[in-house]
Amino acid sequence: MRAPSIDDAEVERFERLAATWWNQQGPMRALHAMNPARLAWIRREASRHFGLDPSERRIFAEHSVLDIGCGGGLLCEPLARLGAKVTGIDPASENIEVAKAHGERAGLAIDYRCSTVEEIAARGERFAVVLAMEVVEHVADVPAFLTSCERVLEPGGLLLMSTLNRTLRSFALAILGAEYLLRWLPRGTHDWEKFLTPGELASQLRRARLVPRNPEGLLFDPLRWEWRLSHDTAVNYVVSARKRGTQNAAAENGRAEGAEKT
Amino acid sequence: MPHRVKSSHRSVGSREPTAIPLGKGRRERADAVVAGDGIVALAAALALRTALGEQARILVLGKPAPIAHEIDPRAYAIAGSARRLLEGLGVWPVLEADAQPMEHIFVTDSRLDDVVRPAFLSFLGDTHEPESGNTFAHMIEAKALRNALLGALNLARIETVPLRVHALIHESDDDRIVLRAESGEVIASALLVAADGARSTCRELAGISWIGWDYPQLGLTTTIAHEREHGARAYEHFLPGGPFAILPLKGRRSSIVWAEGKREAKRLLALDDREAFIEITRRFGHELGALRLEGRLIGYPLSFGIARAFTARRLALVGDAAHVIHPVAGQGLNLGLQDVAALADAVSEAAHLGLDPGNPFTLSAYQRARRFDTTAMAALTDGLVRLFSNDHLPLRALRDFGLSLVDRAPPVKRLLANRAAGRVRA
Numbered sequence: 001m002r003a004p005s006i007d008d009a010e011v012e013r014f015e016r017l018a019a020t021w022w023n024q025q026g027p028m029r030a031l032h033a034m035n036p037a038r039l040a041w042i043r044r045e046a047s048r049h050f051g052l053d054p055s056e057r058r059i060f061a062e063h064s065v066l067d068i069g070c071g072g073g074l075l076c077e078p079l080a081r082l083g084a085k086v087t088g089i090d091p092a093s094e095n096i097e098v099a100k101a102h103g104e105r106a107g108l109a110i111d112y113r114c115s116t117v118e119e120i121a122a123r124g125e126r127f128a129v130v131l132a133m134e135v136v137e138h139v140a141d142v143p144a145f146l147t148s149c150e151r152v153l154e155p156g157g158l159l160l161m162s163t164l165n166r167t168l169r170s171f172a173l174a175i176l177g178a179e180y181l182l183r184w185l186p187r188g189t190h191d192w193e194k195f196l197t198p199g200e201l202a203s204q205l206r207r208a209r210l211v212p213r214n215p216e217g218l219l220f221d222p223l224r225w226e227w228r229l230s231h232d233t234a235v236n237y238v239v240s241a242r243k244r245g246t247q248n249a250a251a252e253n254g255r256a257e258g259a260e261k262t
Numbered sequence: 263m264p265h266r267v268k269s270s271h272r273s274v275g276s277r278e279p280t281a282i283p284l285g286k287g288r289r290e291r292a293d294a295v296v297a298g299d300g301i302v303a304l305a306a307a308l309a310l311r312t313a314l315g316e317q318a319r320i321l322v323l324g325k326p327a328p329i330a331h332e333i334d335p336r337a338y339a340i341a342g343s344a345r346r347l348l349e350g351l352g353v354w355p356v357l358e359a360d361a362q363p364m365e366h367i368f369v370t371d372s373r374l375d376d377v378v379r380p381a382f383l384s385f386l387g388d389t390h391e392p393e394s395g396n397t398f399a400h401m402i403e404a405k406a407l408r409n410a411l412l413g414a415l416n417l418a419r420i421e422t423v424p425l426r427v428h429a430l431i432h433e434s435d436d437d438r439i440v441l442r443a444e445s446g447e448v449i450a451s452a453l454l455v456a457a458d459g460a461r462s463t464c465r466e467l468a469g470i471s472w473i474g475w476d477y478p479q480l481g482l483t484t485t486i487a488h489e490r491e492h493g494a495r496a497y498e499h500f501l502p503g504g505p506f507a508i509l510p511l512k513g514r515r516s517s518i519v520w521a522e523g524k525r526e527a528k529r530l531l532a533l534d535d536r537e538a539f540i541e542i543t544r545r546f547g548h549e550l551g552a553l554r555l556e557g558r559l560i561g562y563p564l565s566f567g568i569a570r571a572f573t574a575r576r577l578a579l580v581g582d583a584a585h586v587i588h589p590v591a592g593q594g595l596n597l598g599l600q601d602v603a604a605l606a607d608a609v610s611e612a613a614h615l616g617l618d619p620g621n622p623f624t625l626s627a628y629q630r631a632r633r634f635d636t637t638a639m640a641a642l643t644d645g646l647v648r649l650f651s652n653d654h655l656p657l658r659a660l661r662d663f664g665l666s667l668v669d670r671a672p673p674v675k676r677l678l679a680n681r682a683a684g685r686v687r688a
């Protein structure tokens with residue numbers, strides 16, 4: 001319940017920001033448009049990695065998922081609906097407020113925090129799946145970031161990333177196309193020099209003691225106005241990496257604890 | 263947690279809001295709302311249950327009730343694609359006993375006083391699927407179809423609410439469409455499926471325009487009991503006033519459907535049973551022995567229309583709300599059920615991605631899947647009607663020639679037969 005003393009302008013500003021994130025035709029429509037393809041890929045990678053039944057609608061069985069740079073919760077909400085136990089973190093407190101409010105209205109229990117992956121790592125928290133979607137291109141220190149990602153993964157856990165390649169085509173399309181021509185993204189969202197090629201990202205992942213799989217392209221089809229997975233990694237691409245060790249170790253620990261209690 | 267709507271007596275919304283404030287006011291919430299209570303609406307609600315799973319809350323806005331045969335003597339030709347949907351919804355086993363397979367269809371072109379009708383197009387066996395013998399469609403009476411769907415609706419725990427949509431409201435974050443009923447109730451849903459017929463209120467409220475016209479004819483239908491077996495045969499005679507179809511039902515009965523110029527149709531509808539019987543016999547012919555009228559003759563307007571778009575924000579049009587075509591090829595309900603199947607496919611995909619069922623990508627996938635197919639069928643049936651509803655001699659000669667040409671060209675005929683069986687995909 002809102003107290004009458006709360007400034008109406010403040011409420012309005014908040015609702016405008018919420019609409020910025022959640023209006024699927026609004027300023028974030030590029031991310032919304034990417035969501036079906038991103039989620040299909042997350043689903044497929046997780047079902048392969050954890051041996052989940054791909055025909056199951058709620059594919060996750062309480063798997064813990066950390067979404068780094070969750071924004072307004074565009075990925076957290078679908079993943080929660082698919083059965084995951086989701087934690088969303090974002091350094092911008094306004095984003096977290098929007099995500100919290102929206103998640104509550106949708107009736108979803110998602111743990112949103114204004115935090116960074118470094119803080120989560122320092123607290124020793126671990127997750128089965130870590131998402132860094134459209135994040136690494138904004139990060140100042142990539143090796144440190146990937147090391148933190150590795151630390152917040154459970155042994156045998158799965159890291160899922162998406163980002164932009166550093167090619168002429170990505171320069172033309174992502175910068176001029178998306179930002180200026182299509183007005184999809186707020187200007188200055190991307191800094192082309194910071195983009196990593198799939199090869200660079202793979203070696204950085206290995207250096208962070210992760211085991212990357214082959215990258216796949218994420219391609220926009222302007223005729224159908226939708227994204228799909230492809231072999232063409234020249235602009236947007238996705239890559240998954242696993243943490244060494246087996247989940248069994250963690251699962252067995254859990255079972256041992258359970259046995260002690262009984 | 264959402265509270266349940268059990269009846270219209272319980273007030274849901276308290277005041278009369280022009281825009282409902284976020285997080286304020288009491289309102290019902292649903293994952294999907296189906297407006298309408300016809301066959302396509304009921305099938306849509308069941309298909310959404312399959313696509314969204316047991317946890318989803320699905321509401322039907324309308325008063326779905328059984329209909330007596332005397333009130334609605336219509337029967338439908340269910341093509342293969344529509345049958346597969348009904349199988350998927352689990353209602354086919356219930357329907358099968360009432361479903362009359364159609365194995366042959368004879369298309370003829372004749373004036374009323376011709377003694378022998380030339381059978382130009384016989385679709386005998388051309389459309390058979392290995393698993394279903396020669397059957398290319400099943401005839402099912404409206405009553406049986408409706409009862410089977412109503413039974414399944416109860417089992418699927420789909421709530422029905424006897425409300426009519428009065429206003430549609432969009433909120434800033436675009437997560438749901440808010441429906442307000444005339445009586446003030448408010449329901450917020452991720453998806454609204456408008457299955458509320460050719461004069462769809464939802465379509466109008468969503469601002470989707472409609473292109474259409476009425477044919478200068480009325481459709482007439484009734485059921486006939488006859489002495490001899492129909493042998494699973496259907497006949498389509500193209501009479502000067504329009505097509506006249508005899509479609510086999512279970513038992514020694516057939517459904518007859520035809521189009522007649524408005525003046526003549528009104529004259530026929532005003533006749534008493536004995537006089538009507540004579541008129542019907544004259545058109546029916548004597549191939550099936552002695553006849554008896556079973557139920558009354560009913561008439562309905564024939565029109566053509568198609569919505570400019572099949573979707574709007576958080577709204578999908580299905581069935582007659584999206585398109586109304588001439589019943590000449592018996593495809594109206596089949597198209598509607600194909601809409602339902604396509605929408606359920608798109609919604610199921612969304613559910614597997616954790617996306618809500620009314621998101622714009624799901625709706626555009628639905629529109630892509632349906633609009634072309636429907637437009638093609640609408641144009642085809644409209645063309646057929648214009649070609650055949652004419653007694654002009656050169657045109658008759660032309661179409662006789664055309665039909666016999668089609669008959670001698672098996673691939674063309676197979677295409678037409680497949681079209682009739684709903685097996686051609688755009």
